[in-house]
Amino acid sequence: MDDLDRAILKVVQANAALSAGAVGRAVGLSQAAAWRRLDRLRKAGILTGRELSLDLEKLGFGVTVFLGVKLGAKGRVDLDGFERAVSAIPEVRRVEHVLGRYDYRLRVVARDLSDFERVLRRRIMGLPGVGEVEANVMLSEERRPGPL
Template identity: 85%
Template sequence: MIALDETDRAILRVVQGNAMLSAGAVGRAVGLSQPATWRRLQRLREAGVLAGRELSLDLEKLGFGVTVFLGVKLAARARVGVEDFERAVSAIPEVRRVEHVLGRYDYRLRVVARDLADFERVLRRRVMALPGVGEIEANVMLSEERRPGPL
């Protein structure tokens, strides 16, 4: 684990909001010079604290107006391995996230669809047809609040 000071935390808060900012822009936001900010960003990348430069897509503007969280419990008697299920579920384009969890369900899936009819099609033809699926619970997302991380 890397030791973070308040300046590092301030930098992380800024880049969480926009990972595409230049070192100069981040530095201005936290009161550091561009070279000092660049060195800190590089140290955070090398330590693995900053990984990649992901952009988030506005799925609603792309026509995906429905997000559903699925709890999936694998059948107790299924002869399918966890790796087989994960490989199959990861191949479904509408499944945006696959989380292996402890609790009532084995997996939590984040599924996007154009509308509820499209979601029903994805559920029936793709998710329910996956190897080893025993039980599914669906929760439709009504709204989402994006908050900065814990720093």
């Protein structure tokens, strides 16, 4: 991977829907040369898919909460079972298995705080193995490009 590949990655990281011609123009390559490099980056597994971002607030989900979930220590907890069960909850947008005070970090969206409370009480707290939970309400978010 060279500096030109890194420049291409910066361009597609900002807008993954650009054509190879547009990517090439942004970095000073022909459409064909840009396409070959993009194809090579995909085949190497560096570029994988395209991510679609939804404006959840415009869709009625005005609250995002990060939950730290510590699984109970009683007996052996089925991690795969917990992950399958929590992933089936539509309001849970992301499930991350982490090291530290909590075992999992969840990103949960809700219409408002009372809707979040309903999701927490009826869906998340009832999952097998759930012990301690800590909630942090997101106030704002800034998306930053990766370290290229």
